[in-house]
Amino acid sequence: MNAIAVAVLLMFAAAASPAPTPRQSPDPAAIAAVSSYMEAISRRDFNAAFALLTSQQQSYFGNARNLASNAQASGFVIHKYKIIGQLSHGAIVEAMVEQNVSFFDIATSASIPGTVREPYFALRENGTWRVKELYQPWKSYAPNISGAVRGVEVEVNRIEFYDKRVRLDCTIRNKSAVGVQVLPLAKTTLENGSGARIPAMNDATFPLNDVGFFEGMHLAPGKAAVGFVNFPVVSRNDQDQTFNLSLAPAIADGAEQTFSITVGPIHLVKY
Numbered sequence: 642m643n644a645i646a647v648a649v650l651l652m653f654a655a656a657a658s659p660a661p662t663p664r665q666s667p668d669p670a671a672i673a674a675v676s677s678y679m680e681a682i683s684r685r686d687f688n689a690a691f692a693l694l695t696s697q698q699q700s701y702f703g704n705a706r707n708l709a710s711n712a713q714a715s716g717f718v719i720h721k722y723k724i725i726g727q728l729s730h731g732a733i734v735e736a737m738v739e740q741n742v743s744f745f746d747i748a749t750s751a752s753i754p755g756t757v758r759e760p761y762f763a764l765r766e767n768g769t770w771r772v773k774e775l776y777q778p779w780k781s782y783a784p785n786i787s788g789a790v791r792g793v794e795v796e797v798n799r800i801e802f803y804d805k806r807v808r809l810d811c812t813i814r815n816k817s818a819v820g821v822q823v824l825p826l827a828k829t830t831l832e833n834g835s836g837a838r839i840p841a842m843n844d845a846t847f848p849l850n851d852v853g854f855f856e857g858m859h860l861a862p863g864k865a866a867v868g869f870v871n872f873p874v875v876s877r878n879d880q881d882q883t884f885n886l887s888l889a890p891a892i893a894d895g896a897e898q899t900f901s902i903t904v905g906p907i908h909l910v911k912y
Contacts, residue, residue, distance in 0.1 A: 667727045671734035671763035674770040683719040695771040706912035707780035714781035716745030734763040748867045788904035792817025795902045815860035820894040824857035831872045832885040842871040882909045
């Protein structure tokens with residue numbers, strides 16, 4: 642096919658194809674709302690940050706103290722941030738934010754630095770742009786309470802509340818002289834102060850369940866494992882609470898009987 646014929650075909654193709662719809666630029670006020678929210682979180686002014694949230698998010702967290710508890714329980718600090726991407730969906734604007742942060746790492750028991758990239762959303766509400774985050778517990782605690790049986794220690798490092806579930810971040814340490822097999826999700830329960838024992842969520846649903854805890858692990862003497870356990874809850878309870886965790890089963894190498902490790906009572910005071 643000669644060059645003239647190709648040019649004619651391209652001309653007809655261009656005429657037949659609709660012109661691409663220009664992408665709508667985000668409202669600068671929406672980006673400014675996200676930036677103001679990030680600035681408030683960075684300076685740990687959680688009252689100001691809470692005031693910038695959508696009404697739905699404010700209802701989810703309940704109050705500024707609950708919002709603040711997530712950063713306080715995890716030692717999460719934003720040292721620097723910048724908006725690296727913007728995308729308008731009309732009444733919703735997405736801002737991709739890169740953050741230089743530090744947080745308390747349970748595995749190393751130390752504050753470590755990191756870089757986080759996550760989307761924040763601005764929604765138009767009663768003529769004002771307000772902010773929404775996608776995945777956050779509505780409140781958190783860092784009880785750091787432990788219990789031990791036969792040289793196996795379980796420490797509850799964090800407790801995080803979500804809609805319809807509560808998550809316990811735990812460290813399991815083998816301080817005995819023999820190896821121990823632990824299956825943290827098989828028979829683990831959480832007693833919530835009412836006497837009812839709630840079985841751990843034990844489905845192969847990742848990342849909702851911890852892969853390592855779901856599969857179980859063998860801990861040699863002196864070794865430890867860090868993971869989390871989720872428990873379903875029927876309703877939200879923003880009151881003083883007391884929990885007792887029973888993590889099971891565990892069995893020492895060469896033993897014939899399993900055992901459980903109890904942690905508690907874990908007293909959580911309403912913020």
